[in-house]
């Protein structure tokens with residue numbers, strides 16, 4: 109075992125037979141290992157990502173390597189909120205329950221431009237997609253309670269800075285800057301959501317996976333930086349099945365049952381910047397996010413009496 113893999117307190121023998129787990133961004137990297145871990149525990153595993161061909165291959169690999177035939181793939185592209193809504197409609201049509209949601213989709217090195225939804229592409233892929241997906245799936249998770257949501261952030265969040273009215277502005281932030289902002293937003297919405305869903309039986313956590321041996325920088329245009337940064341991940345990153353253990357721990361372990369709303373690293377509570385305690389900021393980010401992803405009154409479980 110390498111020193112970098114030396115967090116041993118995450119191991120858990122919890123089985124997931126009869127449970128349903130959704131892992132976003134499971135076609136590569138850590139997401140694949142998270143899905144595999146859940147499948148090995150007997151869960152019905154739904155893998156979601158944007159590329160159908162990759163999804164089909166990933167599903168076949170998961171079934172073959174775990175012997176669990178209960179793996180389903182569903183396409184969803186975070187570049188389009190319409191795609192997220194279509195995915196959610198499929199979930200409500202075909203899945204009577206959802207016990208675990210791991211929000212793992214993330215990308216760096218994408219273009220600095222607006223999407224068809226008028227949001228900054230990096231913010232949408234790293235934050236608004238997750239926000240919308242989680243908001244819309246919450247009623248299903250409440251029906252399946254106790255259930256858990258894990259939001260994958262990054263240590264980059266400490267460089268993040270949320271300017272509510274400027275967060276989607278093209279040309280305002282560096283690529284790493286906007287990635288950091290989005291990863292901070294993932295943590296702030298975790299804190300705020302936890303306050304708003306008290307008593308629902310749904311827990312929500314955020315976590316920093318540390319460095320992992322993925323090809324996370326593959327979207328960079330610049331060949332030198334792409335190769336240098338991916339090589340650095342290979343050298344300094346942890347093995348991905350170990351990184352996956354941290355999200356799995358938060359999704360299943362009884363030891364964190366009372367820690368909803370908290371931020372974790374290496375399976376222990378971790379520093380998440382003072383922004384997380386700024387109740388004005390977390391509240392305004394939540395409300396502004398609802399406006400920007402255009403939560404319809406019928407979708408809004410905070411105000412629609414049908415959800416009570």
Ligand SMILES: NC(=O)c1ccc[n+]([C@@H]2O[C@H](COP(=O)([O-])OP(=O)(O)OC[C@H]3O[C@@H](n4cnc5c(N)ncnc54)[C@H](OP(=O)(O)O)[C@@H]3O)[C@@H](O)[C@H]2O)c1
Pocket residue numbers: 132133134135136137138139156157158159162184185186187211212213214215233260261262263317318319320321322323324341345
């Ligand atoms: N690796 C690290 O050192 C590190 C460090 C800190 C945080 N993280 C976070 O950990 C998470 C997993 O990253 P990873 O290292 O495993 O990277 P990865 O291998 O690049 O995995 C990212 C996943 O997200 C999917 N994805 C990207 N853009 C998408 C979109 N528009 N719509 C739908 N799916 C999309 C990718 O699909 P495709 O296969 O189609 O691209 C892939 O399945 C990310 O949230 C990342 O920010 C990673």
